[in-house]
Amino acid sequence: MIKRVAVIVTLLLVAAIFSDLLLNYTEQPVLGRLGEYYAAKGPSELGAANLVTSVIVTYRGLDTLGEVTVLFISAAGVGLLLRRRRDEADSRETRPAASEIVQTAAQLLIPMVFLFGIYVFINGHLTPGGGFQGGAIIASGIMLLVLSQPLAALSHRVIGMTESLSGFTYVVVGVLGIVLAGGFLDNRIMALGRFGTLFSAGAIPIIYILIGLKVGAELGSVLDRFRSAAGGQSR
Amino acid sequence: MQQLIGSLIVLGGAVFLLSAGLGVLRMPDSYNRIQTGTKASTLGTILVLLGLAVLHPEWTWKLLILIFFVLLTNPVSSHALARATHAARTSEDELMVVDRLDESEPEPPSTEPR
Amino acid sequence: MTGIPISSYALATGLALILIGLWGMLTRKNIIRMIIGFALVDTGIHMVMVSIGYVTGGTAPIIDAAVPASEAVHRVVDPLPSALVLTAIVIGLGVTAVMLSFAVRIYRTRNSLSIDDCAESKW
Numbered sequence: 001m002i003k004r005v006a007v008i009v010t011l012l013l014v015a016a017i018f019s020d021l022l023l024n025y026t027e028q029p030v031l032g033r034l035g036e037y038y039a040a041k042g043p044s045e046l047g048a049a050n051l052v053t054s055v056i057v058t059y060r061g062l063d064t065l066g067e068v069t070v071l072f073i074s075a076a077g078v079g080l081l082l083r084r085r086r087d088e089a090d091s092r093e094t095r096p097a098a099s100e101i102v103q104t105a106a107q108l109l110i111p112m113v114f115l116f117g118i119y120v121f122i123n124g125h126l127t128p129g130g131g132f133q134g135g136a137i138i139a140s141g142i143m144l145l146v147l148s149q150p151l152a153a154l155s156h157r158v159i160g161m162t163e164s165l166s167g168f169t170y171v172v173v174g175v176l177g178i179v180l181a182g183g184f185l186d187n188r189i190m191a192l193g194r195f196g197t198l199f200s201a202g203a204i205p206i207i208y209i210l211i212g213l214k215v216g217a218e219l220g221s222v223l224d225r226f227r228s229a230a231g232g233q234s235r
Numbered sequence: 236m237q238q239l240i241g242s243l244i245v246l247g248g249a250v251f252l253l254s255a256g257l258g259v260l261r262m263p264d265s266y267n268r269i270q271t272g273t274k275a276s277t278l279g280t281i282l283v284l285l286g287l288a289v290l291h292p293e294w295t296w297k298l299l300i301l302i303f304f305v306l307l308t309n310p311v312s313s314h315a316l317a318r319a320t321h322a323a324r325t326s327e328d329e330l331m332v333v334d335r336l337d338e339s340e341p342e343p344p345s346t347e348p349r
Numbered sequence: 350m351t352g353i354p355i356s357s358y359a360l361a362t363g364l365a366l367i368l369i370g371l372w373g374m375l376t377r378k379n380i381i382r383m384i385i386g387f388a389l390v391d392t393g394i395h396m397v398m399v400s401i402g403y404v405t406g407g408t409a410p411i412i413d414a415a416v417p418a419s420e421a422v423h424r425v426v427d428p429l430p431s432a433l434v435l436t437a438i439v440i441g442l443g444v445t446a447v448m449l450s451f452a453v454r455i456y457r458t459r460n461s462l463s464i465d466d467c468a469e470s471k472w
Contacts, residue, residue: 007375014368018367027354027405031404031425031426032427035402035425035429038428039410039421050412051411051421052428052435054428055432056432056435060432064436071440074443082450096322101314108307109307126413127411128409
């Protein structure tokens, strides 16, 4: 009884704060000073057509490095918590096969999903998208592969090596920014190229390709961990 | 006039999506929930995309490709969900009258508890 | 209805989602439902952040044939909240993955998903 009253009082107080926020909200008619700087100087300084990409990879590149680290730590945490016990190691042979409809549709869809994911993170500086979105699409392609072929073994060595090499190369590219250009993770270490083409914006496509591979491999391994955790459960 | 027709089609699609959500909420059995969720939401998505094609005719081909992909993937995923529900079988189903899957394919021995 | 700016609708939806998620986290006993409530709060916060960055009459912050580089300052919405929300979505994903693996471990040791059975540290 007292718990229910406490819940209702909490929600009412939070709703009061939110309604205050909502009623005093006015839309901004023009961009603020920081947004104006990003919109005015971004394309000419960095050569990227997508302003959000130029903010994420270069202007706030250190936050992106922190985000990649958080993702790595959470993937490691999931790997630690769902560690494979010794007696569950042979659970793979007892999984039932997927039905024919799922297998056929997966054969049609998996190449397209991977191609689309690679397209999204290679063109991160031109169209909406980028490394994280492309990595998530690739991870969903991996999950489709795992669902349609339950006996397929994901090579954890390949995934681990992809992930570690991508992360390491990302930091190396950042340090190259200190050596060859203005600062850490500066994208002017490579030529800025012609605006709006694929080979433009300096090192931004390289960074996004590395991030896309890393995120895809990480999320794919997390999904595989959950699958093995479920497979070990007896029903 | 074109705007009115397009907006009406989008509204119809939104009504179907709402009914899909209601169905998932109110149906008694998991098989019923899978059925209403998939059918109504697929139709709702298709209607919304068609209405958008009427509102912006220059996007028609892209929207038709999108509709093709939605039609390809939604039924497959609901089929996989239904098969997984049948294989899991946590409790005896009072609502199930006929089980053709059990009659045609004997239960594989891999789902026994180890 | 003519005077209400369009981003208020997105702001109101985001705030409503946060309230619904909070209610779900506080009143449910099943751990998976609490995790879903957390995901709702996360989504609501993202919507609030993105809707605050809206500029009246603005369009997406991408420079192509529709928005040339010279008029970008006048026609584009703020790219900074979108960039922050991208980071926030990824971090929400990581936190949800760790929460779900905790739920799996709790189920393995106690064979139940209700938090009433995890009352050992209550005083």
